[in-house]
Amino acid sequence: MSEENLNINETQEEIVIEEEKVTKKYKSLKRAKKLSTIGAYILLIILSIIWIYPILWIVLSAFRQEYTDGILDTRIVSHYFPRGFGIENFRMLFAETRFIRWFGNTLLVAVCSCVLSTILVLSVAYCMSKLRFKMRKPFMNISMILGLFPGFMTMIAIYYVIKLFGLDETLGALILVNSAGAGIGFQIAKGYFDIVPNSLVESARLDGCTNFEIFYRIILPLSKPIIIYTALMAFTGPWMDFIFAKLILGANNRDIWTVAVGLYDMANGSQTATIGFTTFAAGCVCIAVPIVTLFMCLQRYYVEGVTSGAVKG
Amino acid sequence: MESGVKKKIPVITPFINFFKNFHKRFKEGSLGTKLSHFIMGSGSFYHKQYIKAALYFILQVGFILFMVLCPEIKSSGTISLGYKAIVNLKDLGKSDVILDPIFDVAANGVLILLFGIITIGICFVYLFAWLSSIKSSYKADLDVKDDKKPTTFKEDLKSLLDEKFHVLMLTPTCLAALIFTILPTIFMICLAFTDYNTPSTSITWTGISGFFSEFKQGEIADYFLPVLSWTFIWALLATFTNYFGGILLALLINKKEIKLKKLWRTIFILTIAIPQFISLLAITKLLSPVGPFNMLLQNLYDWTGGLIGLEKPMEFLGGDGGGKYAAASVPVVKIVILVVNLWVGIPYTMLQTSGILMNIPTDLYEAATIDGANKRQMFFKITLPYIIFVTTPYLIGSFVGNINSFNIIFFLTGGGPMFEGSALTGQTDLLVTWLYRLTIENDKYNLGSIIGILTFMVTSAITLVTYRRSKAYKEEDTFQ
Numbered sequence: 001m002s003e004e005n006l007n008i009n010e011t012q013e014e015i016v017i018e019e020e021k022v023t024k025k026y027k028s029l030k031r032a033k034k035l036s037t038i039g040a041y042i043l044l045i046i047l048s049i050i051w052i053y054p055i056l057w058i059v060l061s062a063f064r065q066e067y068t069d070g071i072l073d074t075r076i077v078s079h080y081f082p083r084g085f086g087i088e089n090f091r092m093l094f095a096e097t098r099f100i101r102w103f104g105n106t107l108l109v110a111v112c113s114c115v116l117s118t119i120l121v122l123s124v125a126y127c128m129s130k131l132r133f134k135m136r137k138p139f140m141n142i143s144m145i146l147g148l149f150p151g152f153m154t155m156i157a158i159y160y161v162i163k164l165f166g167l168d169e170t171l172g173a174l175i176l177v178n179s180a181g182a183g184i185g186f187q188i189a190k191g192y193f194d195i196v197p198n199s200l201v202e203s204a205r206l207d208g209c210t211n212f213e214i215f216y217r218i219i220l221p222l223s224k225p226i227i228i229y230t231a232l233m234a235f236t237g238p239w240m241d242f243i244f245a246k247l248i249l250g251a252n253n254r255d256i257w258t259v260a261v262g263l264y265d266m267a268n269g270s271q272t273a274t275i276g277f278t279t280f281a282a283g284c285v286c287i288a289v290p291i292v293t294l295f296m297c298l299q300r301y302y303v304e305g306v307t308s309g310a311v312k313g
Numbered sequence: 314m315e316s317g318v319k320k321k322i323p324v325i326t327p328f329i330n331f332f333k334n335f336h337k338r339f340k341e342g343s344l345g346t347k348l349s350h351f352i353m354g355s356g357s358f359y360h361k362q363y364i365k366a367a368l369y370f371i372l373q374v375g376f377i378l379f380m381v382l383c384p385e386i387k388s389s390g391t392i393s394l395g396y397k398a399i400v401n402l403k404d405l406g407k408s409d410v411i412l413d414p415i416f417d418v419a420a421n422g423v424l425i426l427l428f429g430i431i432t433i434g435i436c437f438v439y440l441f442a443w444l445s446s447i448k449s450s451y452k453a454d455l456d457v458k459d460d461k462k463p464t465t466f467k468e469d470l471k472s473l474l475d476e477k478f479h480v481l482m483l484t485p486t487c488l489a490a491l492i493f494t495i496l497p498t499i500f501m502i503c504l505a506f507t508d509y510n511t512p513s514t515s516i517t518w519t520g521i522s523g524f525f526s527e528f529k530q531g532e533i534a535d536y537f538l539p540v541l542s543w544t545f546i547w548a549l550l551a552t553f554t555n556y557f558g559g560i561l562l563a564l565l566i567n568k569k570e571i572k573l574k575k576l577w578r579t580i581f582i583l584t585i586a587i588p589q590f591i592s593l594l595a596i597t598k599l600l601s602p603v604g605p606f607n608m609l610l611q612n613l614y615d616w617t618g619g620l621i622g623l624e625k626p627m628e629f630l631g632g633d634g635g636g637k638y639a640a641a642s643v644p645v646v647k648i649v650i651l652v653v654n655l656w657v658g659i660p661y662t663m664l665q666t667s668g669i670l671m672n673i674p675t676d677l678y679e680a681a682t683i684d685g686a687n688k689r690q691m692f693f694k695i696t697l698p699y700i701i702f703v704t705t706p707y708l709i710g711s712f713v714g715n716i717n718s719f720n721i722i723f724f725l726t727g728g729g730p731m732f733e734g735s736a737l738t739g740q741t742d743l744l745v746t747w748l749y750r751l752t753i754e755n756d757k758y759n760l761g762s763i764i765g766i767l768t769f770m771v772t773s774a775i776t777l778v779t780y781r782r783s784k785a786y787k788e789e790d791t792f793q
Contacts, residue, residue, distance in 0.1 A: 044577055
């Protein structure tokens with residue numbers, strides 16, 4: 001009896017010790033977890049600073065208003081934070097450069113090529129995804145092969161073709177070139193249409209819908225995300241494209257430049273002597289704000305488009 | 314699925330089928346179809362499709378007039394299209410030299426080449442229309458045979474919205490691709506076999522031997538291998554650092570304990586939303602010797618008594634400001650570019666892998682927990698293999714993309730610092746930026762075209778092999 005009791009006591013003690021061990025282990029685990037969480041936060045904060053700082057720096061420079069010897073200092077300065085704030089840079093940007101004109105030009109090009117290339121991309125993607133015809137596979141292969149040639153190689157030839165039509169140094173040429181090539185880049189939209197069940201298309205066809213009606217009434221209403229994604233990409237393109245725009249629009253007539261050409265010229269080109277860095281920064285802010293706002297509003301669709309591209313491959 | 318025989322000669326079969334059909338149409342077709350081979354639209358006329366017949370006929374007359382009359386484009390002197398353009402192709406207009414360069418950089422020889430190619434392109438479009446006229450007539454023959462009426466013009470137009478919908482939808486894209494992609498590409502390939510390397514008014518063919526002689530002597534012979542190897546090293550490093558950086562960042566943000574996930578993600582997405590040329594130009598200025606980054610390094614130097622940091626401002630992106638600043642060695646410049654590329658690329662990969670991370674089937678983890686796996690094991694045995702498996706096609710795509718990543722190099726270093734003894738090749742040049750400098754900036758179009766062709770070979774070899782093996786291509790239909 002007593003021995004048994006002892007045994008039980010011992011086992012109970014053991015259990016207690018075990019429990020203590022477990023709680024200790026649990027506590028230390030908890031502590032480790034806490035530490036790792038704190039570490040993760042610190043890391044995230046540092047990374048965020050690294051990623052935000054260049055942007056913040058441009059914004060701060062845009063609003064910087066420092067005077068040395070009574071003259072507005074528009075150069076790059078090495079101190080981290082501006083010593084004076086103001087909107088003088090923006091005033092200079094609007095008064096002394098043709099920024100407003102460039103902005104209008106870019107907006108025009110962006111809207112036109114957005115509409116045109118969205119229509120082209122969606123229609124080609126629909127054909128490739130839901131219709132079956134003889135030239136389908138060859139077309140897909142050719143479009144992929146063409147995409148592999150470096151774009152710069154053909155740039156000069158395209159420039160000549162445009163000159164041939166007498167369209168050089170016009171915004172129309174830029175719209176034409178931007179949207180003409182768009183149809184070839186149908187892959188992401190096609191990937192999206194592929195997911196729309198074929199049974200829907202088949203039943204619509206049995207109900208007597210033509211292919212056009214299927215496209216217009218069934219596929220398009222189901223594809224809002226990809227339409228927005230395509231349009232967003234086409235719209236933001238002209239704001240960022242610089243090399244081609246520079247070649248087509250030329251150096252002579254500043255009134256037809258787009259913002260990208262103008263800003264690059266301010267930073268690295270002929271205007272560096274007269275236009276200061278802070279004015280350039282003000283220009284950057286003026287473009288970045290609308291684009292970023294647009295992006296953030298449509299972020300969901302953008303993420304959807306990008307991720308679908310990654311998974312489907 | 315294709316049959317075994319077809320698979321062996323996939324390139325030839327379409328051609329054989331084409332000629333078989335051609336022969337069949339000529340033999341079995343009605344009188345109208347036979348005549349269609351010579352006079353476009355006669356088949357349609359035979360079947361009383363008058364509007365169609367008229368359209369085809371006008372097309373043919375127009376084409377013949379174009380070829381015979383050789384219209385001259387006003388803005389370019391007396392260079393003509395039509396048959397003369399094709400004749401001119403032979404010696405690029407040497408027999409008929411007209412020195413009237415209206416195009417500022419261009420040489421007339423170049424335009425002669427371009428016009429020749431455009432004429433050939435027009436011929437191809439015509440051949441296509443010609444074939445379609447025969448086909449349409451033959452189709453009407455078959456309809457008559459089946460006791461049906463040949464389609465009216467109205468019905469034809471209607472069919473464009475239904476069974477011929479793809480014709481309507483793809484024609485604009487095909488034409489645009491022909492004018493703005495295919496013809497220019499052919500034009501540039503042709504330039505690789507000419508001696509067009511100065512803005513002169515005449516050029517000549519140098520042929521295959523000219524193409525290969527560039528590899529024996531000159532800029533390409535001297536610098537092609539260094540540039541190619543740096544392009545590859547760059548593409549490899551850039552792809553993998555971005556990839557793993559992005560995955561780690563995605564894992565960090567997706568950690569269970571981290572709150573405000575959306576905020577963190579938005580911070581990084583912000584950098585994607587900013588137009589790339591702005592952020593790159595901003596970083597260039599930030600890294601400049603007078604910018605804040607150099608200031609930070611100097612402050613660090615003062616605080617730590619010379620342990621970390623720099624004594625003198627450094628030109629991180631090449632150059633030494635005339636001895637005023639410390640010059641960065643080439644490896645340092647390359648590392649700086651790679652780091653900036655991380656800044657540009659990581660948010661992008663983060664975004665793509667976050668989506669994938671959230672989609673990993675949870676039952677995998679549940680099963681692993683039951684089997685007693687710990688967190689580390691789960692990461693290395695489930696998370697990582699899953700991500701890598703799903704993103705392999707993307708990885709290859711971004712490798713090819715990095716081979717052609719023009720913006721980063723162009724905005725940061727412009728390819729420089731230059732190789733000693735060369736004014737055309739920089740030590741951080743990728744194939745594409747080299748191509749850009751050779752052509753747009755220095756008019757060495759033949760060299761640029763050779764590099765373009767080689768770049769195409771490299772990227773297409775990688776892509777074709779992996780693309781054809783990818784599931785998305787093979788099992789395209791099983792998806793739907």
